[in-house]
Amino acid sequence: MACENPKDCCGGSCLQNKLPKRSQDVVERVENEPVWMTSHGNDASDDNDDPNKCDKHARGVCCRELKGEDERDLWIDPDTVSDLVIGLSDGLAVPPALVAGLAGLGDSKLVILGGLSEVLAGSISMGLGGFLSSEAEMNHFKYLRRVTRQRVARSCAGEMEREVHDVLGAVGVSQELSNGVAAQLSQLEPPAPPQPPSFLRSLAIKFGRKPTPLPTTNLRWSDEHGLTAFLLKYGENVEEVPTSKLIKSALTVGMGYALGGMWPLLPFFFIEEAHEAFRVSILVTGLVLFMFGVLKQHFTGGTGGVGGYLYGGVSMVAVGGLAAGSAYGLVKAFDTRE
Structure with a gap:
């Protein structure tokens, strides 16, 4: 519902009829106090600097504390x-x-x-059954991540920008901003994994002499960042299953x-x-x-x-x-x- 009075708004929604009784008492007390005693006086800058304090609309009621009639805390995972x-x-x-x-x-x-x-x-x-179901879900995610990362590595110019915009454009993000997001994600994209070896090659590697692993000192790459993680989470709607x-x-x-x-x-x-x-x-x-x-x-x-x-x-x-x-x-x- 649109607000006729901007003082009744918080995040673009009208709160005139949604304030709980206790919050309405606070509103009436704040309106009757002098300006220098309210949060809009000299202490406004201090409130904005404190990250633990939430934003308040013009009547002094914390927006975060407002709840709907059927809003409940689903504290179980x-x-x-x-x-x-x-x-x-x-x-x-x-x-x-x-x-x-x-x-x-x-x-x-x-x-x-x-x-x-x-x-x-x-x-x-x-x-x-619960164990095997979660294991199958975990293996499916690992497969999708490997295939998606290889597809991102061999994609032609402009393809990733189009895929990112397909996700962000559906929620109203412009093409220009989507291209900027795609460019930022491409800089964080980890290198594509190598193709898995054939069966005979894997046996030779398993029973042969194992090469000395190279030290991994580059901590920039992460499976949680980059185009692959974005496309999996927001494009495919899948997330990694922890062990x-x-x-x-x-x-x-x-x-x-x-x-x-x-x-x-x-x-x-x-x-x-x-x-x-x-x-x-x-x-x-x-x-x-x-x-x-x-x-x-x-x-x-x-x-x-x-x-x-x-x-x-x-x-x-x-x-x-x-x-x-x-x-x-x-x-x-x-x-x-x-």
């Missing part, structure tokens, strides 16, 4: 949230389905043994699966009759599914408010209930006992 959602989702859907199927046989010990075996095997399998993510992803997915899979088994440890324990397990699993859906909706940046959180919880209960109900019905359909 998005990759961790994604791995945790994958593990917990499967853990709260697959083991309950198995428990539901085994509960139809009427033996709590069989449910516990089968459930624990499935949770253990599923946790290991999911953890290995630590492999172990982190494996542990997060595996532990998430184990944590989700243990909830439906808990009632069977305390209730001997399987059918009664299964009824309690349904309530426990449904409650955990609902709470997990609400937390997932919050920490993944989904629609907030009562409606958004209710949708996240109900959708998780529906998915888990469908899986568990299908397994229970299948076992009952093939159960031929009298």
